[in-house]
Structures are given as structure tokens and as C-alpha cells.
Amino acid sequence: MTAALVEHDTAPDRRSWDLLLQAWRELDVPEGWHAEIDEGQIVLVPPPHRHHNGIADALQRVLYRVVPDELGVYQTLGIHIAPLDKLYVPDLALVPREVVDAADPDTNDPLDASETLLVVEITSQSNAKDDRTKKLWAYAHAPVPVYLxxxxxxEHGPTATLFTGPQNGAYKHAERVPFGESLKLPEPFAATVDTAGFPG
Incomplete structure (x- = not known):
């Protein structure tokens, strides 16, 4: 009886998710923008500031120096947080290339977030709170092993925080440094990120 109730209760949510995902696939988003699905609705995210792009470029360069060839560093890759039916487009995602290459070329389905090894979000003034709270919570539920x-x-000045060890919907470890200090990423992409060169 409980299983039947769960199935009945979740069926409308599944249909709603399928409709949202179909709309997301077909959405004609202005150049530079991207769309995400959060709290049962599609949200349009405007193009980021040049400093935001400068940080993404610096991080991507660091990662390309240390990641093995079988891993790729991707921008604008839609990822689905299946336990929560959210779809985010992180600033950078480190994913096995074979996972991305295996995608159906005829659809624009998001990647399951649990397939990612590292997700990076760089705050913009308009979305900083979401990156600190909602996305932190969602990535831990995915679970994404490492969230930068x-x-x-x-509020205390520009910082970088590395969250690791997701367990039961929360990260067990967090290391936070102000811009100007270095942050060590864990294996398998062990690299030192020098935040001194990040534009503030």
C-alpha cells in the first residue's frame, strides 16, 4: 500500500518534470544566456561579467594542466540533480569524456550530476546567494564529489571554498581561502589553484 501511495503521489511530479525538461530542450535562449530548472520552473540566467569569465578561464587552464586525457573540462553543460529534479548549468564541470561522448546527438538531454567529478560555480551579484545555498545543497544531494x-x-571579501565528502545531502569538509591564497584540489585532479590572479 505504501508503494502504491508513493507512486501515486510522485506521478504528477514526474509529468511536470518531463514537461519542464521538454520545454528546456526546445527553449530558444538569447546568445550568452542559459536556462536552468529550479523549484519547478525554468529560470533564465544572463551572461556573466568579464571578471567572471576571467576566473573561469584561469581555473580551466589550471585543470587542463593536471587532468588526464580521459577527463574533460566543460562549460555550459546542463547537469540534472536527479534526486531533486533540478537542472543547473555550472560554470565548469569536470566529467569523463566518454560520458559526454555517449550522449544521444539528436537530443539535448542534461548529464546526470552524479557523473561529474567536480563542479565549479563562480558567483555573480544576482545569483551569489543561490550558489552559496541552493546549489551547495543540490550538488551535495547529487552527489557531486567536489564543489568549488x-x-x-x-561579505568578508572575495573567497574560494572547496566542498568535499558529500554525505546525506551535505558536504562533510569545507576549506575556504580569501583571494590571494592558494587552494589545493584533491585527487584525481590534484592541482593548486592560486587565487591571487583572480579578478575581483
């Missing part, structure tokens, strides 16, 4: 939050708008 580069927060240019932290």
Missing part, C-alpha cells in the same frame, strides 16, 4: 565555489561577493 568562487565567491567574488562574499
Amino acid at each position: 565555489l568562487v565567491d567574488r561577493f562574499d
